Every structure is written in structure tokens, then in C-alpha cells.
Amino acid sequence: MEPHIESNEMQKKVHEWISQFKEGYWEPHVMVSTLTEEVGEVARAINHIHGPKKQKEGENEVTLSDELADVLFVLICIANEHKISLSDAFEKNMRKKYGRDNDRFEKK
Amino acid sequence: MEPHIESNEMQKKVHEWISQFKEGYWEPHVMVSTLTEEVGEVARAINHIHGPKKQKEGENEVTLSDELADVLFVLICIANEHKISLSDAFEKNMRKKYGRDNDRFEKK
Amino acid sequence: MEPHIESNEMQKKVHEWISQFKEGYWEPHVMVSTLTEEVGEVARAINHIHGPKKQKEGENEVTLSDELADVLFVLICIANEHKISLSDAFEKNMRKKYGRDNDRFEKK
Amino acid sequence: MEPHIESNEMQKKVHEWISQFKEGYWEPHVMVSTLTEEVGEVARAINHIHGPKKQKEGENEVTLSDELADVLFVLICIANEHKISLSDAFEKNMRKKYGRDNDRFEKK
Numbered sequence: 001m002e003p004h005i006e007s008n009e010m011q012k013k014v015h016e017w018i019s020q021f022k023e024g025y026w027e028p029h030v031m032v033s034t035l036t037e038e039v040g041e042v043a044r045a046i047n048h049i050h051g052p053k054k055q056k057e058g059e060n061e062v063t064l065s066d067e068l069a070d071v072l073f074v075l076i077c078i079a080n081e082h083k084i085s086l087s088d089a090f091e092k093n094m095r096k097k098y099g100r101d102n103d104r105f106e107k108k
Numbered sequence: 109m110e111p112h113i114e115s116n117e118m119q120k121k122v123h124e125w126i127s128q129f130k131e132g133y134w135e136p137h138v139m140v141s142t143l144t145e146e147v148g149e150v151a152r153a154i155n156h157i158h159g160p161k162k163q164k165e166g167e168n169e170v171t172l173s174d175e176l177a178d179v180l181f182v183l184i185c186i187a188n189e190h191k192i193s194l195s196d197a198f199e200k201n202m203r204k205k206y207g208r209d210n211d212r213f214e215k216k
Numbered sequence: 217m218e219p220h221i222e223s224n225e226m227q228k229k230v231h232e233w234i235s236q237f238k239e240g241y242w243e244p245h246v247m248v249s250t251l252t253e254e255v256g257e258v259a260r261a262i263n264h265i266h267g268p269k270k271q272k273e274g275e276n277e278v279t280l281s282d283e284l285a286d287v288l289f290v291l292i293c294i295a296n297e298h299k300i301s302l303s304d305a306f307e308k309n310m311r312k313k314y315g316r317d318n319d320r321f322e323k324k
Numbered sequence: 325m326e327p328h329i330e331s332n333e334m335q336k337k338v339h340e341w342i343s344q345f346k347e348g349y350w351e352p353h354v355m356v357s358t359l360t361e362e363v364g365e366v367a368r369a370i371n372h373i374h375g376p377k378k379q380k381e382g383e384n385e386v387t388l389s390d391e392l393a394d395v396l397f398v399l400i401c402i403a404n405e406h407k408i409s410l411s412d413a414f415e416k417n418m419r420k421k422y423g424r425d426n427d428r429f430e431k432k
Binding site for chain 3: 334337338341343344345346347352353355356359360363366367370371373374388389390392393394395396397399402403406408410411412413414416417418421422430431432
């Protein structure tokens with residue numbers, strides 16, 4: 001089971017979705033605005049679940065799960081339009097963590 | 109090759125990393141602060157690559173790929189600490205897109 | 217007319233508002249989550265005004281002006297709880313800009 | 325002392341600064357990317373001051389005050405390019421708070 005293939009699979013699915021449309025991928029700064037918007041929704045969901053914001057009357061129940069997926073979608077779009085493999089990036093990141101940050105926090 | 113298993117693989121790897129430490133997962137609002145920090149790094153990388161910010165002397169070259177992986181890492185932490193499967197969320201999100209947004213943009 | 221007094225005036229008004237409540241200022245990481253949420257709303261407003269998101273049926277008209285004020289409010293809260301004068305910080309920032317960045321972009 | 329005049333004063337100073345340059349105000353989505361970048365710096369400063377991130381060796385001391393001013397600067401740029409008075413927006417926001425949210429939290 002290769003993680004490389006895994007996340008590539010998601011990237012391929014997003015690419016298939018985007019490729020249907022004339023518009024294609026949005027311009028990178030527009031993608032960042034959209035990322036910012038979706039991350040704001042995650043923050044809102046966390047504020048609703050863990051406080052301190054009381055949920056306002058009539059506000060739809062916020063689903064953290066959906067909001068995380070929205071962020072992931074935009075993340076994949078940005079990766080795709082820059083020809084970046086997220087799973088390669090993820091693996092490199094984990095290797096760096098094991099190398100650099102391994103003693104940063106107290107071990108159990 | 110199931111995307112479900114794929115991203116679960118990444119979630120498992122993050123969980124293994126975090127589980128080494130006494131500290132464990134950070135408190136949700138702290139995770140959002142960290143998400144905000146890492147998304148800021150993605151914005152900076154995009155501003156460096158696509159303008160308009162001139163890269164300052166001495167500033168390390170920003171690698172968009174690393175920054176995307178950092179965001180993905182935090183996203184997975186938030187998912188993990190809320191027992192959310194990112195790949196399930198992703199698949200649900202794609203199904204919603206094909207249902208709801210399929211005619212939102214002009215087709216090729 | 218001193219800008220110092222100006223923005224202090226806003227900081228005082230926010231302090232008066234917050235001081236009414238038992239809860240007081242929120243914990244700093246919660247403030248960052250709230251800042252992230254409000255910045256997401258600004259991003260959404262910009263996406264609505266300048267594209268590419270088509271405004272969805274039934275969605276309230278987004279007022280950029282309100283969203284900017286929401287961000288400013290949270291910014292002031294963070295400043296207040298750290299005993300920071302935003303107008304001093306602003307003036308120092310402008311002086312730095314005139315010193316450091318004055319030749320960063322092409323003059324008219 | 326009118327708060328209206330106050331924040332207008334800051335907006336005027338930012339406008340004077342920007343007006344020196346051929347480039348003028350950046351395109352709105354670029355401003356949002358920059359806002360995201362600066363908000364990320366605020367998050368980083370909060371994480372450094374209040375935990376949980378240990379400051380890395382060699383990393384410059386982060387000044388929350390500077391980062392807040394950077395966010396304020398970008399906020400003012402966005403307001404200026406949309407002909408929005410931040411102090412009018414702020415006052416409207418406070419009036420709304422006193423009307424709508426006045427009983428949202430427990431009074432002292």
C-alpha cells in the first residue's frame with residue numbers, strides 16, 4: 001500500500017472534476033483567497049464545537065468534516081496547478097519531522 | 109486501491125508521530141492557530157512565485173510543496189483528534205460537487 | 217489631530233464593550249481562531265465581488281465593509297489583551313516602510 | 325475627537341504611501357493573499373508567546389505588535405481600494421453589537 005498512489009488518487013479525482021470546465025484551475029491568488037475562506041469555515045466549526053461562540057439561531061449546523069474536506073480540495077487544486085505531488089510532499093515532511101523535530105517535545 | 113485506505117494511511121502516520129509524545133494532540137484552538145500560521149506560509153509562497161512580493165535578501169527560498177504538506181499535516185491532526193476520516197469526507201465532498209455544482213461553471 | 221489618540225479611541229470603545237461581560241477577553245488562541253474566521257469572511261466577500269464565485273441563491277449579500285470591521289474588532293481585542301497600542305504600532309510600521317521599503321517598488 | 329476622523333487619518337497615510345508608486349494598490353485577490361500571510365504571522369506570534377511552539381534557534385524574536393500593524397495596514401489597503409471608511413464601518417459594527425449581541429454573554 002503506497003501512500004504515493006493514495007493521495008495521487010485524490011489529486012486525479014480533483015483534476016477530473018476541474019477538467020470538465022472551460023474555466024479550469026483558478027489563478028493562484030484566487031486559490032489562496034478560497035483557501036482562506038475555507039480555513040475560516042474550519043475555524044468557525046471549531047469555535048462552534050469547542051466554544052466560545054454560541055451558535056446563532058437559524059445558523060445551519062456546521063460540519064467540521066465537510067469544512068476539512070473543502071480545505072483539502074483547495075489544497076489539492078493548488079498542488080495540481082503547480083505539479084506538486086501532495087503525498088511526496090507529505091512523506092518528505094514526515095521524514096523531516098523524524099529527523100529535525102524528533103526531540104522537540106517530551107517523549108512518553 | 110481504495111482512496112479510503114489511502115488517506116487513512118496518512119492519518120495513521122500522523123497519529124504514530126504524535127503518539128510518541130506526552131503532549132499528544134494540541135487543543136483544538138491551538139490547532140487552528142497553527143493551521144492559520146501554515147496557510148499564511150502557503151500565501152507567502154504563492155506571493156513569492158506569482159508576485160507581487162519581491163523576495164527579500166536572505167530569505168530562504170520558500171518551497172510551496174513543503175508549505176502545502178505543513179497545511180495537510182495540521183489538517184490531518186484536526187481530523188484525527190475529532191475522529192474524522194479525511195478520505196470519507198473527501199469522497200462525500202466530491203459526490204456533493206457532482207450533485208450540486210455540476211452546472212455551476214460552463215462545461216468544455 | 218494625533219493618530220495615536222484616534223485608534224486609542226477605538227481600542228477604548230472595544231474595551232468598554234468587552235468589560236461589560238464576565239467572560240472578558242477570550243484566551244489568545246481563541247482570538248486567533250476568531251480572527252481566522254473573520255478573515256475568511258473578508259476573503260469570501262472579495263471572491264463574491266471580484267469573482268470567481270457566483271453568489272449562491274439565498275445567500276445574504278455580503279458586505280465587505282462589515283467584514284473588515286469584524287477583522288478590525290478582533291485585531292483590537294488582541295492588541296488590548298496584550299497592552300499594545302495599535303496606532304503606535306501603525307506609526308512605527310509606516311516609519312519602517314518609509315525607511316526600508318521606500319525603493320522596493322518603482323516610483324511614479 | 326471624532327473616531328471617524330481618526331481612522332480616516334490612518335487611511336490617508338496609507339493612501340499617501342501607496343500613491344508614490346506606479347504599481348498602486350494590488351489587485352483584490354492579491355491583497356487577500358497578503359492579508360492571509362500577515363494573519364499567519366499574528367498566529368505565529370501568539371503561538372510563540374502563549375505556546376505551544378518552542379521558538380526555534382536563530383529565529384528572530386517575533387513582535388506581535390508589528391504583526392498586528394501589518395494586518396492593519398493590509399486591512400486599510402483593502403478598505404481604501406473599495407472606498408470604505410473603516411471608522412464608519414467600525415462604528416456601525418459597535419452599534420450592531422450593542423443592539424444584537426448585548427445579551428449574548430453573561431453580564432458582570
